[in-house]
Each structure stands twice: as structure tokens, then as C-alpha cells.
Amino acid sequence: MPEDRNRDMPAAKRLDRSNVAIVIPALNEALRIRGVVEGALAHCDLVIVIDDGSDDDTVERIADLPVTVLRHPNRMGKGASLRDGFRAALERGASAVLTMDGDGQHSADDIPRLLEAGNHHPGWVVIGARLRKRSQQPTYRRLANEFGDWGIGWGCGYRIADSQSGQRLYPAAVAALDNVPGEDFVYEAQILMSASHLLGTRCVSVPIESRYHGPDAVEQFRRSHFRPLRDLWRITSHTVREIWRRGGVLAEYRRTRATPPVIHDPSGEFAQALPAQAQRAG
Numbered sequence: 001m002p003e004d005r006n007r008d009m010p011a012a013k014r015l016d017r018s019n020v021a022i023v024i025p026a027l028n029e030a031l032r033i034r035g036v037v038e039g040a041l042a043h044c045d046l047v048i049v050i051d052d053g054s055d056d057d058t059v060e061r062i063a064d065l066p067v068t069v070l071r072h073p074n075r076m077g078k079g080a081s082l083r084d085g086f087r088a089a090l091e092r093g094a095s096a097v098l099t100m101d102g103d104g105q106h107s108a109d110d111i112p113r114l115l116e117a118g119n120h121h122p123g124w125v126v127i128g129a130r131l132r133k134r135s136q137q138p139t140y141r142r143l144a145n146e147f148g149d150w151g152i153g154w155g156c157g158y159r160i161a162d163s164q165s166g167q168r169l170y171p172a173a174v175a176a177l178d179n180v181p182g183e184d185f186v187y188e189a190q191i192l193m194s195a196s197h198l199l200g201t202r203c204v205s206v207p208i209e210s211r212y213h214g215p216d217a218v219e220q221f222r223r224s225h226f227r228p229l230r231d232l233w234r235i236t237s238h239t240v241r242e243i244w245r246r247g248g249v250l251a252e253y254r255r256t257r258a259t260p261p262v263i264h265d266p267s268g269e270f271a272q273a274l275p276a277q278a279q280r281a282g
Helices: 033-041 078-091 108-120 139-156 184-199 228-246 249-257
Strands: 020-026 046-052 068-072 096-099 125-132 168-171 203-209 262-264 279-281
Touching (some): 020 033, 020 078, 033 046, 046 078, 078 096, 078 184, 096 108, 108 125, 108 168, 108 203, 108 262, 139 184, 184 228, 228 249
Parallel strands (some): 020 046, 020 096, 046 068
Antiparallel strands (some): 125 168
């Protein structure tokens, strides 16, 4: 079990609402953006919304809220939105950047738990892993996510629980990485691999709830911008090229399989549900 790295952490470096920026990429999110931003503001002082060329009233819905809005005149993709958001957050002195999607899929109530995990594992990327209410997750999405976890974990050198989730906490050192290739959802895969190989950064996952668009959903969301066949192909082909480029393919695969995902689960709620080899932290 990973050691408690929080014990010797100086109080000034602890992550809290004053030194964490929330970055929200948004493309045509008029349906839920106001609630997302209000929820983020309840937990962090600095919220940055990147409007990626929306043609609805996404920006107008939050015009009266105390947030920083960056606007792309045309759609540039999620990767470009995250890069711009990271840059703006670091320029404002953020110690870490927490990302959330603008469609309401991520609950702001999970933010304190991600910060707790970030303080427990300083310097790690924290991922909100959609382990709660997984039955709500469409089967095709679950299979796509599991395949992505397998490939991206191989690219990182360690296994990951939910490598596709967009609710993440990035330490400043990771957010500051330059020349991370890939656009759209590929960028979110590549930044984990770049952080692993350039900085030695690991990931820890925090169980969050699965919330999806669908007729039986309690809350309604717009359809995801993620297209499983198209985007999974892009992520997979990009990841395979990265693994092949570094060499030692089989040795890297064996090392990955021997390094289980780390789950920050202090309550023990998921102790029985996790894979046998998963490490539970806290």
C-alpha cells in the first residue's frame, strides 16, 4: 500500500480553494454550463472557462459570474482548450489545475475528494474514476473505456483506473509541460504518458459517479462529444506509435501489468469491487 505522503507536506503547499484553478472546456454547453460553473465556484476561487467556438449562448449563460472566460473564435478542440486553460491558470499562480467538462457529467461535490487525494499523493495526477453507479454507463462506452485503460496504461508504464475521465487534478509541473502532442481526446491520453516518462508522475484514482445522457437518466445531459469508434481509434493509434517509438515493447508491457492502479478509497467502499491487484490508498 502506498505510504501516506501527506504527513511531512508543508502546510503552505497543501492544495485548497485558494491555490487550485478549475479549468472547464466548453463547446455548446448552454444546457448545463451555469450549474457547472456555480458548482466549481463553491469549491475554488479561480474558475476558467474556455469557450471553444460555441454557436449557442454558452458564454451568455455565465456572463454575470466571477469567472475568467477565454474564447476561441473557431473550434480548436479540447486539447487546445486545455492548453490555453493550463497556461492561464499557471500565469495566475495556481499550484494545481482541476479540469471538469462543461456538460455537467462531473459533479462539483467530488472536488474536495480530488483535492484530498492530491494532498495525500502530492505531485501525482488525480483522476475521478467513474466507478460508482457503473450500470448507468452505456455498454459501448464501458468497453471503450476499458480498452483505453489497457492501452494508455501500457503507454504510461502502470495501470490506470478510468484513463478516459475528464475530471482530473493536474499538479502545476504537469500542466506546465510543453510540446505535448495530440489534439482533442488524444491530448488527455498523451499528457498522462508525457508526465510519466518526462517527470516520473503517477496517477491515483478517486471513485466518482457515472453520469450519462440517456432516457433513464435522473438528470439530462447533452450527447457526449466523444465518439467511441473515431476517438478510440485516434487514441489507440497514437498510443501504439508512442509505445513503439520508445522501444522495449514487451518489457514495458510486463512492467505495466505488474503495476496495479492506485485507488484513493479511504472509506473502503470499493475495497471489494476493485480488481484483485489494485492498490487501495487510504
